[in-house]
Amino acid sequence: MSYLRLISKNYPLLITRTCNQILKRNNGFIVLVPEIGEENYSPIGQHELPEFNNFTIEKCISAVGNQGLAIEKSLKILEDEITSKADITDIFKEVLDPIEEITTGLENTWGLAKTLYLGNSSLMPTKSYLTIHDRACRVRAQKFNSLPVYYSIKRAAKSEAQPYDDQQKRLIQKFLLEGRLNGIEVDGAQKFQLNDHIIKLSENRAKFHNNVEASRRAFQQNCNDPNIIKELPVSLLEMLSVDRNQPATKGPWKLSLQPYIIKSFLEFCPDHNVRWNVWQADVRKCSRQADRQYDNSVFLEEIRFSRRQQAKILGYESYMDMSMETKMAGSVHNVKDVLTRLRESAKPAQDAEIASLQTFAEKIGYHRKLEIQDISYYRRKQLIDLYDFNEDVIQEYFPLNKVFKNMLKLSENLFNIKVIERPAVNKWHEDVKFFEVFDLQDGKEPLGGFYVDLYARDEEKTIAAVNTGWMVKMRSKSELTNTRPLLAIIFNFKQIAEKSVLLNSTDVHNLFSKFGLTLQNIICNSRYNELSGSSNVEWDAVDVVGNVMRNLLNDTEILKSITAHYSNEDPLPEKYITAFLQNQKHLAGFNLCRQLYFSDLDVELNTKKDFWWDIVKELYPKYHSVELDKKDSHPCSFTPIFSGEWGGAYYSNVWSELIAADVYSAFWEARKSQNPDDFAEVGKRFRSTFLTCGGTLQTNEVFRRFRGRDPSPKALLHNLGLSSPELKK
Template identity: 35%
Template sequence: MLGYRNFAELSISKAMAKSVDRVWNFINTLRDRSYPVAERELETLQQFAESHGHQGKLQQWDRDYWDELQSLELFRMTEEQLRPYFPLQRVLSGLFQLSSILFGITIKPADPKVEVWHPDVEVFDINDGKGAHIASFFLDLYSRPSEKERGSWTTSFISRSKLLGTKPVAFLVCNQLPPVGSLPSLMSFSEVKSLFHEFGHALQHMLTTVPYSMASGLNNIEWDAVEFPSQFMENWMYDNNTIPLISGHYLTGKPLPQNIFARVLQAHHYGGGSIMLRQMFLAALDLTLYSSTDSWTSVVREIAKRFSVMKQLPEDCVLCTFLHIFSGGYSAGYYAYEWAEVLAVDAFSAFEDVGLQNRNAISKIGHRFRDTVLSLGGGTDPRQVFRLFRGRDPHLEFLLKAYGI
C-alpha cells in the first residue's frame, strides 16, 4: 500500500542510510574486514586454552570462559581493581570540566528547591559562555532495584521551543553503586563509560538551537545517527589528557597510574574482530528478518554460515533474547549502532589530528562540534550536519582502526 516491498525498505527510507542496498554494503564491508581477524583471534584463543589444559576444539560454550582467562592474563586487570580510582564526584567534576573545555559551557548545581522524585537525584543547570542559563538536567545515578530498570538511559523531559519559551531539560539515569557508610560511590570503568555515553545524548538535547520542539534536541533525529554524540563522548575515556580529570583514588586522590591506563588501552582493542563480526551477524539477521519471507530458523542458519567463525549450535535461540529488534525500537535498524560509531570515531579523529594535549585547538573544534552536531539535531539532515563539521563524508577506516582491525 505504501510502495515498499518490505518493512526494511520502509524503515531505512527514514534513516540516514536511506536505502537497504547501502546498509547491506556497509554490513558486508565490515563483515569482510572483520572475519579474517576474528578467525585469527579464535586460533589464538584455541592455542591459549590448549596451553592451559583444554583438550579438543573449543566449542561455543567454552569461548566466554577462555576469553575471560586470556584477558586476565594479558592485561592483569579487572573492573573491580579500577573502581577505587573513579569516585563519583571526581568523575562528575572531570566530565563537567571536559564539557567546559570542548563546548564552552558551565555546569553548576541548580536551585535546591527544585522538586525531585528521590533524595539521591541531583539537578544541574547549564550556562553558556556569557553566563546565561540555557538548559538543565536531572541526574539519577544510583541503583534502586525495587523501582528502577537495569541499564542507563537519557530521556527528554522538556524540549526547546521558541513559541512556548521553554528551555530543554533532560533526565539522565544510571544504575551504579551508592555510597556505603564513609565509602563514596565508586564507579567501574564500564559505569564511567556509560555515564559519558548518556551525557552525550543529554548534551545533544540540551545544546540544541532548533527553535521547534518537534525537531529540537533528541526529537526527529534519524535512528542511525542518534547514537553519534553519545558514542563520540565515549572516546574521551581513552584520552591520556582526560583520565587525570576524571580519576583520583578515593583515599589518596592520585589519578589512575600510567601503567594501568596503558593496559586499559590494550584491553580496549581486545577481540575487536570478533566483536565487530558479532555485531554484523546481528545486523544482517535483523535486516534479513524484516525483508525476507523465509522461516526465522532458516534465516538464522543461513546468516550464521557467513557471519560466524564457530559453527552455530542447533539449539541456538538467539531471537528469543534479541529484544532490540522486536520491542526495543531497532526493527530493521540494528546496524545503526555501528553506523553511528563510524560518525563518532571519525569526528573524534578531528580532535586527534590537532593533538589531544592541545586544549586550545580542541576547544575550537569542540565549539564547531557544538555548533553543528549538538546544535542542529533533528532540524537538519545528519549527512549535511556531518559535512558541516568535518568538511566531507565519514570514512569507514577510522572505525576499523578503533577496533584494531
C-alpha cells in the first residue's frame, strides 16, 4: 500500500493539501501514542542529518508522542495567553512565530518516518508508520482548529495597524482558509449537522473503497493460452504469475482487475474477445451490471449528497465551488472554459486519429469496428509501424547512472547551482546517496540536501504497483527556526540481468519530475515552514515544476545530452529520438480527451444533482469518438474522486500540464533563437520565480512574473502536436 493510499484511507476529508480534520476540542479525551524510550530523543534536527544506525522504531514513536504532547501543551498555553490579552499587537511575534517554533520538531520526525516507510520498511513497518502518521496528523490539525488562534489572526487580517509583506499575507490567508474550510466558524445546530455529514462521508468513502478492492480481488481469469500471452512482456508476466518461485515465462498466469494490470494487458493482449471480457469486467465492477454485493451506486450518491450538504453549510453553492478555494483556477467557470477550449482542438484530432487507427487495424487483419478496449493494443502496433518505437531498445540508451548524472549537470547549468555528493554520511542503506545543493552566487553554506534511493529492494522497500517514485519532505525550510530543507527521492528501479539499470521513457520522465519538485523545495526562499517549497501551492499547480522538468525532455539537445548506450557510449540515434518524442504525441487527441472527460465528469458530479448515469450519458459523446457501452458503469469504481483525494480536483492534472507547457514554451522560444544566452536567461528566470517562490505567492502571480501574461492553452496543444501556434503571440 502506497503512502498516498494510506493517507486517503485514514484521512478521507482532505479539503486542502494539509492533513486537517474537524476536531472537537471539548470531547474530554485525547488518543496518545505509547511513550517509550528516551524522553528527549530527536531523530532529526535543524541542520544535522539523521543517525540511522542509532534509529529504532520505539525511539521514533516515542519522539512523536513526546513532541505531540509538547505541542498540545504549548498550544494550550498560547491559547490562554491570547484569550487573556485585550489585544494582539503583533500577530506574528505573539501567535504565528511561536506556533512555527513549537511544531517544527514534530514535522521533522514525521518526515523521517515517511522516508523510512518508503525506503526501508524493516526500519519503519506499515503498522508503526500508521501509528506515527495518525498521531502527527491529529496534532498538526489542532493549530488550524484553535478558536483563539483563528480569531486573533482574523482580527489581525482586518487591521491596518501593521503592513504585511507578501509572505506574511500568504501565511495569514492560509490559516484563515484552513480554519474556515474545516468549519471553525460554524456553530450551533449546523456544527452538529456538519460533523454528521463528515462522519457519513468518511464511512461511505471507506465502503466505496472496500467494495472496489473486494471486486478487484473477486475477479480472476486464467491466462494460460499461448495465443493470448505470446505478446505479453516479461514484466507483465511477472505480475500475472501464480507461482513467484517459478520463472515468469513458465506460468501459470492469472489475471486480476488491478488498474496497472488491466492497462498493460489491454495494450498487449492480441485477442479481441479476451480484451472485451476483461474490459467489461473492469468498467462494470461495483455496479448493478455486475456482482450486486459490491454495488457502489448508492454509496456514490450518498457521497455526493454529503459533499453538497457540507459545502452548503460552509456557504458554498456546490462542493466544486468549495474546492476552488484551494485551486489556481479560481472558479468552476474557469475550469469549464479551459476544458471546453482544449476539447475543441482535441476532439477533431481524436476523430482523425481513430479513423487512421481503424485503417491501420484493417491493414494488419482486424476487420471490425474499433471499440474502446481495442485502442491501446492497436495504438502500440501503429507506433511501432510509424516510428519503429521499441522500448526495450530505446532504454539501452538510458542507463540510470548516466541519466541521473547528466540531469544534475543540466540543472546546475540552468539554475546556477552546484550539486555535490557527500559520501561520508549515515544512510538507511548502502545504495542510498546524499547530495547537497549550493548557490553558485553564494556557495558558502548549502541551500539544502537530498537523499537518493533509486534501486528496488523487494525484501525491505515499499513497492508501488506503478513505479512513479516519491519525493518526500524530511524537513522544510524555515528562517524562523534556522532550518534548511532536507528531502528524499525514492524509486524502485530494477536491474536487468547483467546490464546496468536501464530506464524506459516513462521512468526518465518520472525521475525528472521528482527531481524538479526536490529543487523547488530546496531553492525556495521562504521564511516560513508552511509556505516552503510545494507547501501551500494550489492543488492544480503543485505539479507544475515537475511537469516543466518533464517537458525539458522534449528538447532534442537536452535529450541527447543525458543519453548514451550503456555498453559502448554510442549516442541515441536520430530515429530513436523521433520515436521517443512521438510516443508522447501519438493519439494525443484521444489521450487528452480521456483526461478532459474524467475531469469534466468530476466537475459535473460535484456540481449537479442529476443521477450519475444521466451525467455520463450526456458527457461521454462530447469527448469520445467511440460509443458508450450501455452497461459501462465506470463511475462506480472511480476511486480517485470518491475514496481518494481528488474529488472536485481531478482536473488538476490537466491544469498543471497546461501551465507547465506554457512555462516550457519560453524555453522552446529561446531555443529557436539559437542564442545560448537566451536559453540560460529563461532558466535563470524560472529559478527566480517558480523555484524560488514556492508557496509564498499565488501561482497566477508567479506565472505572470515569469511569462509576463496570463496562461494560455496554446502551448499544451502545441506540445501534443494538436496545433502549431506562434507561441509568442
